[in-house]
Amino acid sequence: MSDTNFTDPVPYESLEKEISPQSASKVRPSAVALIRNSLRLGQQQMADWRFGPLAVSAVPGAGKSTGMAATAAIAIARQYESTNRTKARRQLIVVTFTRSAAANIKAKIREYLRDNLSLPQTGFTVYTLHGLALNIASRHADLSGLQLENVTLITPSQSHRFIRTAVEQWIGNNSDRYFRLLEGHQFDGEETERLRRQSVLRTEVLPELALTVIHEAKSSGISPEQLREWSKQTTDEYAILSVAAGLYEQYQNLMRSRDFIDYDDMILAALRVLENDSARRIEQNQVFAVFEDEAQDSSPLQTKLLEILASDGEGESGGSVVWGSGGQGGLLGDSLENNSFSPSPPLPIPPSPLSPSSLINLVRVGDPNQAINSSFTPADPIYFRQFCEECKAQDRLVTMYQAGRSTEIIIEAANFALEWVNNLYKKDLTNLNRANNRISTTPFRPQKIDPVEPNHRQDDVNPQPIGRGLELYTPRDIHHTVELLSQRVIELFAEDPTNTRAAVLVRENRQGRWLAEALAPVCKEHKIVLYDVGERDRHSHVPEDILAILQFCDRPHSPDYLKAALEVLVQRQLVPTQDLNALASLPEEFLYPGPLALPQTESVQKACRLCRSLLRARLELPLYQLISFIALVLNYDQAELATADKLAERVNRQIAGNSSMGTMLAALSEIVSSERFEPVETEDVEARYTRRGQLTIITMHKAKGLDWDFVFLPFLHENLIPGRFWVPPQRQFLGDFTLSEVARAQIRAALHGEESIPSTTAAWEQAKHLKTAEEYRLLYVAMTRAKRLLWMSAAQKAPFTWSKPDNLQQQAACPVFPALKQQFPGCVMITTVFK
Numbered sequence: 001m002s003d004t005n006f007t008d009p010v011p012y013e014s015l016e017k018e019i020s021p022q023s024a025s026k027v028r029p030s031a032v033a034l035i036r037n038s039l040r041l042g043q044q045q046m047a048d049w050r051f052g053p054l055a056v057s058a059v060p061g062a063g064k065s066t067g068m069a070a071t072a073a074i075a076i077a078r079q080y081e082s083t084n085r086t087k088a089r090r091q092l093i094v095v096t097f098t099r100s101a102a103a104n105i106k107a108k109i110r111e112y113l114r115d116n117l118s119l120p121q122t123g124f125t126v127y128t129l130h131g132l133a134l135n136i137a138s139r140h141a142d143l144s145g146l147q148l149e150n151v152t153l154i155t156p157s158q159s160h161r162f163i164r165t166a167v168e169q170w171i172g173n174n175s176d177r178y179f180r181l182l183e184g185h186q187f188d189g190e191e192t193e194r195l196r197r198q199s200v201l202r203t204e205v206l207p208e209l210a211l212t213v214i215h216e217a218k219s220s221g222i223s224p225e226q227l228r229e230w231s232k233q234t235t236d237e238y239a240i241l242s243v244a245a246g247l248y249e250q251y252q253n254l255m256r257s258r259d260f261i262d263y264d265d266m267i268l269a270a271l272r273v274l275e276n277d278s279a280r281r282i283e284q285n286q287v288f289a290v291f292e293d294e295a296q297d298s299s300p301l302q303t304k305l306l307e308i309l310a311s312d313g314e315g316e317s318g319g320s321v322v323w324g325s326g327g328q329g330g331l332l333g334d335s336l337e338n339n340s341f342s343p344s345p346p347l348p349i350p351p352s353p354l355s356p357s358s359l360i361n362l363v364r365v366g367d368p369n370q371a372i373n374s375s376f377t378p379a380d381p382i383y384f385r386q387f388c389e390e391c392k393a394q395d396r397l398v399t400m401y402q403a404g405r406s407t408e409i410i411i412e413a414a415n416f417a418l419e420w421v422n423n424l425y426k427k428d429l430t431n432l433n434r435a436n437n438r439i440s441t442t443p444f445r446p447q448k449i450d451p452v453e454p455n456h457r458q459d460d461v462n463p464q465p466i467g468r469g470l471e472l473y474t475p476r477d478i479h480h481t482v483e484l485l486s487q488r489v490i491e492l493f494a495e496d497p498t499n500t501r502a503a504v505l506v507r508e509n510r511q512g513r514w515l516a517e518a519l520a521p522v523c524k525e526h527k528i529v530l531y532d533v534g535e536r537d538r539h540s541h542v543p544e545d546i547l548a549i550l551q552f553c554d555r556p557h558s559p560d561y562l563k564a565a566l567e568v569l570v571q572r573q574l575v576p577t578q579d580l581n582a583l584a585s586l587p588e589e590f591l592y593p594g595p596l597a598l599p600q601t602e603s604v605q606k607a608c609r610l611c612r613s614l615l616r617a618r619l620e621l622p623l624y625q626l627i628s629f630i631a632l633v634l635n636y637d638q639a640e641l642a643t644a645d646k647l648a649e650r651v652n653r654q655i656a657g658n659s660s661m662g663t664m665l666a667a668l669s670e671i672v673s674s675e676r677f678e679p680v681e682t683e684d685v686e687a688r689y690t691r692r693g694q695l696t697i698i699t700m701h702k703a704k705g706l707d708w709d710f711v712f713l714p715f716l717h718e719n720l721i722p723g724r725f726w727v728p729p730q731r732q733f734l735g736d737f738t739l740s741e742v743a744r745a746q747i748r749a750a751l752h753g754e755e756s757i758p759s760t761t762a763a764w765e766q767a768k769h770l771k772t773a774e775e776y777r778l779l780y781v782a783m784t785r786a787k788r789l790l791w792m793s794a795a796q797k798a799p800f801t802w803s804k805p806d807n808l809q810q811q812a813a814c815p816v817f818p819a820l821k822q823q824f825p826g827c828v829m830i831t832t833v834f835k
Contacts, residue, residue: 031117032077035070040452040460042400043067047074049363051289055384055391056365056398059449060414060784061405061707064365065293068094069105071363072291073112076123079288090288092124095132095306097294100686101705102126105293129302130263137269140279144269146261154260160207162260163214166250167206174246181205181238184733200730205739206247212740213244214251216747218264219299219378221271224249230750236742236760238734244743267301274308284311288361295366296384297373300751303383310362368445369418372701372778374770381777382752385445403784404452404462405707409469409827410790411449411462414783416823417816418444421776424815443773444780466492466710466789470827472820473793477808481714481795482515484831486522488791489695492710493528502710503689503696505703505782507720509534510802512697515714523695533689533698542636542643545572547668549630552611553618554661556591559584562611569610572634576603583607591615623659624652647671700782711786713779716794718812721779722772725764735760741767779816792817 036047046056046067058064076092094109096102103126110121127135137144154162171178182197217227224245231241255261261269274280290310292298298306364387371381391397403411422442451462471488475481485504493500504519506512516532523530545568552558552565563584569575583590583604589597590604591611600608610633617629631644650671655663689696690706698706718724727736737760745763748770749756758766783790794813799805821828 032074035074035112035116039063039067039070040400040402040404042398042402043070045398046363046365046400047071049075050078051359051361052396053360053387053391053394054363054396054398055388056363056400057388057445057447058365058367058400059403059447060367060370060781061403061449062400063404064367064400065101065105066108067400068291068293068363068365069108070112072105072109072124073117075289076109076113077117077119079123080119090286092289092291093132093287093309094124094126094291095129095293096126097128097297099128101293102128102131129298129305130266133266133270133305136273136283137266140273140276143273143276143279145272146266146269151259151261154255154262158260159262160211162251162254163207163210163247165254166210166247167202169250170206170243170246171202173250174243177239177243177246181243181734185735187733196730197733205731205734206243208738208740209240209244209743210247210251213241213743213747214248215264216378216744217244217248218262219267219301220747220751221268221301221304222747222751224252227747230746230757233757234746234759238739240739240743240760241746241757243739264301267299267305270305271301271308274305280308283309289363290361291363291365293365295364295387296368296371296381297366297377297379298383299378300383303387306364307360307362310360312359312361367447369447369777370704370781372704372774372781374774380748380752381445382441385441388445399447401448401450402452403449404460406449406784406787406790407463407465407469408451409465409824410783410786411451413470413790413820413824414780415448416820417776417780417783418447420816420819422446425773443776449784463788468827469789470824471789471791472817472824472828473791473831474813474821474828475793475795475831477795477797478514478715478799478805479518480831481793482518484793485712485714485791486519488712489519489528490522490526492789493526493693493695497528498693500710501690501692501694501708502712503698503703503706503708503785504712504714505698505700505785506715507700507778508802509699510805511715512699514802514805516697519695519697529691529694531688531691531694531696533696533702542631542640543647543668543672545634546627546630546644546647547665547672549614549634550626550661550665550668553614553626554665556611556615557587559587562587562590565611565614566607568634569607574633574635575607575610578603578607623661623664624648626664627651700778703785704781707785707787709787710789710791711782712791713782714793714795715798716779716792716814716817717798718814719800720775721814721816722775725768725771737761737764741771745770776816779814792820 036044039047040063042056042058043063043066046054047070049071056064056067058067072092072094079090079092094102094105096105106126109124109126113119113121113123134146137146138148141147178201181201182194184197187193187197213227217223227241227245227248231239231245234241255265274283287309290306292306295303364384366384368381368385368388371379371384373379374381388397406414422444425442452460454461473481473484475484489502492502504512504515506515512532512534516530516535519530522528548561548564548568552561555561563580566575566580566583570577570580590608593600593608614630614633617633618626621629627644627648631641634640636644647668651664651667652659654667686706689698689702690708696708725738725741727734727738731738742760742763745767746757749758749763749766757763783792794811794817796810797808798811799807800809800811801807
């Protein structure tokens with residue numbers, strides 16, 4: 001099974017060890033009390049959990065990972081004391097969003113168990129959601145239908161190719177509906193216009209609709225048949241959900257025929273296992289509780305999986321209990337019979353509300369105000385909000401409102417932005433609800449951040465601000481922005497260059513790329529390390545290096561291939577920098593000089609010897625060892641070697657049965673040209689983003705969960721935050737909306753249990769609301785990354801689109817920005833640059 005983009009679980013902590021009475025006796029109430037007393041108020045309430053559901057809504061910087069780790073350690077300690085030997089052997093499952101977060105919380109739990117409780121560092125397992133699902137599915141392969149040796153995890157590039165193929169197949173099978181789309185609102189039959197519309201539909205509109213709906217529906221357990229049923233409830237002229245259902249069905253058929261799976265298939269496979277009474281009891285009887293971090297980012301199916309596992313396997317219901325936000329009834333129940341595996345009965349519909357026989361030990365921790373992924377995933381903050389309200393009704397809601405990350409002025413600014421946006425929306429939502437006959441929510445859950453109250457811990461206090469703590473600038477244009485930002489960066493790094501941690505947060509990668517080029521000379525002059533996360537993440541250099549060397553080995557007499565190989569060797573500092581064109585112009589003379597050739601310089605001889613050794617390895621080594629050998633020759637570090645091994649495994653598996661240099665080069669060329677091959681990380685990725693002595697350029701989305709002493713937020717313009725929904729001119733023949741966003745809004749309306757599916761116009765308006773609400777939450781997340789200084793700016797002139805950064809025009813600021821200037825006049829800065 002391909003591991004490209006795969007999210008592995010943190011290694012399993014075995015529970016097979018006997019828990020000796022001596023170990024249990026070490027658990028003292030005083031040790032637990034010491035841990036509890038070291039926590040803040042909200043963390044203490046979380047640590048008091050013993051059983052049942054618990055919702056923890058934590059503000060940014062509240063220390064939820066520390067609180068969760070402490071709560072987990074205390075829960076494990078109490079589990080060791082259980083008089084029921086069978087129950088004492090159960091484990092705690094902790095689920096996090098990313099591998100780095102999983103590794104971080106695992107280390108914290110082990111530290112509490114070892115240093116504070118003197119207990120074995122076992123009794124728990126930390127997973128990512130997809131790692132947990134795959135673990136369950138692979139343990140019961142006969143029930144899940146997931147045979148790891150026969151399936152491959154689909155890559156983004158392969159998925160896009162399947163979507164394009166699905167579009168063509170759907171068009172071939174649905175000519176009537178396709179021609180209805182082609183006609184649009186009006187069409188005079190002109191041939192040039194018909195060809196233009198065909199291109200737009202085939203390459204833009206339908207692929208975008210397919211991509212959006214496949215993610216939305218599959219992650220929510222919705223089948224193509226269910227989409228068709230919902231489509232019957234709508235009156236739109238294009239039957240958008242029905243079109244989407246056809247595209248979804250074609251895509252699933254392609255996946256099934258090629259033995260591919262995606263991340264959603266892992267969740268569905270695990271749920272299929274849990275349909276079986278015996279397997280469900282086996283899984284539940286290994287678990288005494290489930291803790292979930294970043295719960296606001298869970299999809300309905302992911303939530304359902306955790307709730308089933310967290311149910312008591314010995315209850316009267318057999319453990320098939322789903323309580324709370326995941327219990328969407330039939331919307332989730334009958335979806336499993338139409339996926340990439342064999343058909344199976346729907347999941348049992350659970351009893352509700354919570355009853356003693358259906359105890360669910362589930363602690364969900366998150367912040368709905370930091371839900372910023374609903375544009376990419378089906379995650380919607382409404383689900384975690386519902387869970388919070390259900391727990392609040394039973395007095396099982398904890399709000400962690402004290403945050404020690406930021407200085408008080410930054411907290412005040414974040415609180416003001418939250419309240420201002422909610423007030424702005426209340427009037428608009430009243431009109432929207434009246435028009436749509438539905439209930440919408442404000443972008444933010446009313447939840448203020450409070451500074452940490454004075455306590456016994458000297459290190460647990462809000463930091464002092466640098467300067468005013470909040471600085472608001474209105475530069476003339478984006479070039480003036482760079483001047484002001486550079487000036488402030490130089491000042492901040494001059495004070496303590498080795499300990500300064502700073503970041504520039506941008507809305508999109510194109511801004512980051514432009515800004516990195518503009519700041520590079522300044523940072524070089526003042527010896528400031530500039531780290532552009534977007535550039536590092538765009539691709540791994542390893543496949544390109546390996547391909548260049550192998551192409552040279554295959555055709556050493558090609559000047560182009562020789563020069564490309566030499567460039568890699570020079571870049572790796574294995575040979576001195578020299579005129580490569582002179583060497584590559586006559587490959588034979590360079591590689592094997594004759595007796596009449598001019599003597600080679602020492603640097604040329606070094607390059608020649610290295611190239612000849614590569615050619616000799618091509619002759620002496622089997623193909624499957626070549627990539628690993630080249631990686632060693634190129635003197636890769638640990639992470640690069642691991643990435644090369646991953647690449648070798650991928651290529652060798654791909655060419656199995658037809659192994660030759662030609663097929664290897666073809667496989668490598670496809671990887672380099674058509675997809676981003678993700679490197680293997682041997683260190684905490686987030687640690688690289690927050691190194692001391694470094695100015696990091698990173699998108700607001702990637703910055704979630706991180707913090708820096710100084711955070712810069714340039715280019716805060718209304719056309720990006722909150723942005724405007726607009727229909728590109730080439731698509732306007734379909735109407736004043738986009739099919740993909742209308743479909744997304746209609747699916748979510750059905751999932752949220754609304755009385756009816758909104759019309760096209762209403763769905764488009766609701767899609768606007770969902771998008772702008774998320775953009776404001778994204779700004780809130782960005783603001784709360786700063787600890788001692790928050791620098792914000794909105795230039796008077798900026799590009800309409802950052803694909804053309806030189807095309808400057810007047811741009812309105814993000815609506816929150818002038819409100820902040822009015823609320824905090826003492827933080828408005830003079831924008832004169834002194835040279």
